[in-house]
Amino acid sequence: MEAIEAELARTVTGLKQNAADSRDIAGSGRGWAPRLAQESRLRQLDDRLARQPVEEAGAIDVEIERAVLLGALDRRQDAQQAFIDILRRQPTNFSALNEFGTLLTNMGAIDAACRVYSEAILHHPLNPMGHINLANLLLRANRHAEARGHYEAALRVDPEHAQAHQGLGAVLSDLGDRAGARHHFQKGFRDNAISTLPYRGTKPPVALLQLVSSGGGNIPTASFLDDCTFLTSVIVTDYLDPSIPLPPHQLIFNAIGDADLCEPALEAAVRLIARTTAPVINDPRAVMKTGRISNARLLRAIPGVKTPRTIAMARDSLAGPDGAVSIASQEFTFPLLLRSPGYHTGRNFILVETAAELSAAAAGLPGEDLLVIEYLDARGKDGNARKYRVMMIEDHIYPLHLAISQKWKVHYFTSDMADKPDHRLEEQRFLGDMPAVLGDKAIAALERIKVALDLEYAGIDFGIGRDGELLLFEANATMVIAPPDPDERWEYRRAAVGKILDAVVAMIMQKSAGASRA
Known part of the structure; x- marks a missing residue:
């Protein structure tokens, strides 16, 4: 337990203020029946524990239920402390370890969650959920071999475990074994193509359907689909039984973004949206036109754009x-x-x-x-390659980042930005005055690309040629809006990223406001 607490202290220090803020929000809700029921149940558990010695049989289960409920009510700091108190007394309790790991994952304390799940596996190697939960985090970190080992361990215990098959399918898909992935996806998503995420809000939620593909290529939505605002039902469209009714919803967010990878899922999404009158963000028919070959052919006709x-x-x-x-x-x-x-x-x-x-x-x-x-040469006079990214949110274009690198393959988190103050200053100028940095020709080209794509949520990666033309690298929906790390070096980026995230949420809220629940 000491090792877990040490890991937790290293990884969640920055989360304490967020937890305090969440408690303030959680206390402000009134009148929403599910929330009131949760609060009533928490009072019942508190009363019971006040009257029941912790040594009595069944007391630990009550404490675990209470800790889980604290997390569900967004009192995450209280939930964290409750789990620590439980595990100090019963450090090998699987339910406590597993639920604590889930809480830490939701808090973003991934290293601490991995340690907790590892502890659960150490003491309960034949419980498949410990393996699956740890594997899910390893997969998120692209540690494919380790994740695969844990999914396979879970399947040795339970050969029909749906979540293990889903996870192993995702690993194989990432490794390029599409046939092997399909085998496991068929087992994993059969009768399990719809899942509803927990909702922790204080008032009636905005109910939406998030459409995804089994094999990846989806828009990352965690940064803007807040579980205190949105009740999200995730539908794996390529394995959905069309006879199953759709969950109640006000809006559909099609998160399937990769036209080259996700054709079956996009075709299924087209059939799905025909079943409802709810508004749709990113019509799958428009997404299907954004493959790399299609973009290279169609967007080259736009003045000021050079496509490869x-x-x-x-x-x-x-x-x-x-x-x-x-x-x-x-x-x-x-x-x-x-x-x-x-x-x-x-x-x-x-x-x-x-x-x-x-x-x-x-x-x-x-x-x-x-x-x-x-190959389009995006090097400037200084010999560095530059990759700009803008986000197109409904009718507006927002600068997201500029990555500068000595290498031809420019990816923001592997570029030279962290170690080069002059590069960060150049990015700051781009974020502060995009038209001045890019020039009229490139700005006009971006506007025309936005119209051609016809998507409410999309991004464009590009360079600027020597004559001011836009060198197109990529234009599609699979662009992530990643909030900057807490490091003070990225302080100048926060306002620009926050503006984009606010625009996404505002668009979703506006489109859902006039929609009746389908």
């Missing part, structure tokens, strides 16, 4: 002895880019400098087909 020529070719052909000849026949020259479809954050995406490197490069990427992409 992009085609799909069989990986075996590229990796074979005639790969370079095949490339030349398509009028590609080196250097060029190879990418496995369906991956993001720079994974399975490489620069091939010469024909001699092509075979080995293609052989090392997953998937039957690879995207061959023209």
Whole structure:
């Protein structure tokens, strides 16, 4: 228990004020029946524990229920302390460890949650939920081998466990084994395609459906779908039985964003939205038009936009002895880019400098087909590559970040931003005055791309060419709005990111306000 508390102290210090704020909010709700029922139950448990010695049989279960309820009422700091008190007395209690891990995960204390789940597995290796909960966090951190081991351990205990199959499917999908992923998804989502997330608000929620794909390619929504405002039912569209009624909802948020990876899920989403009159954010029919090949072809017609020529070719052909000849026949020259479809954050995406490197490069990427992409040089006069990202929220374009790097593959969290004050100053200028930094030609191009995409939520990654034209890297819905870390170096970014998140929430609230529950 001491090790868990030490880990907790390191990871949740910054959460204490949030917890205090949450207590203030939690105490302000009035009149909503489910909330009143939870508060009534908490009073019953407090009265019972006041009259029942903690040593009596069944007392620990009452304490655990109380701690869980504190978390559900958004009194997270109180819930955290309650679990610590329980585990000091019964450090191997599986229910306490498992529920505490869930609370810490919801608080964002991931390292502490991993330690708690590991402790649960140590003492209860044959309980599949400990393995599954730890594996879910490992998968989130892209620690695929470790996550796979725990999902497989859970399935050895319970070969039909739906959540273990879902998680193992996600691992295999990320690793490029699409056939293996489908096998586990079929087992995991059969009769389990709809799940409703907990709601911790103080008044009646905004009920929405969040549509997702089983194999990834979804918009990350945790930063704006607050569980104190929204009652979210998540639907895995590619495994939904169409005979099952949809949960009550005022709005549909289609979070399926990757047209190259998610075609079956998007087709199922089109059928789903035909069953309801609720407003839809990101019509799946519009999302289906945003694949990389489609974007390269359609958006190049926009004045001021340069898109990279992009085609799909069989990986075996590229990796074979005639790969370079095949490339030349398509009028590609080196250097060029190879990418496995369906991956993001720079994974399975490489620069091939010469024909001699092509075979080995293609052989090392997953998937039957690879995207061959023209290399657009986004380096400035200083030799650094620059990648700008803007978000398009309904009718507005907002600057999100600028990443600067000496490397061709520019990803914000692996770029040189943290160590270069001059780079951060340049990003600050972009966030403060986007038109002045980008120029009229690029701004006009962004406006036209927004109209062409016809999405309420989307992002564009791009560079600026030497003549001021927009060098398009990516334009689709799968863009994450990640709040900055607490580090003071990122203080200048907070207002820009907060403005975007506020715009997303305002859009959702506005669209749901006039909708009757479907």
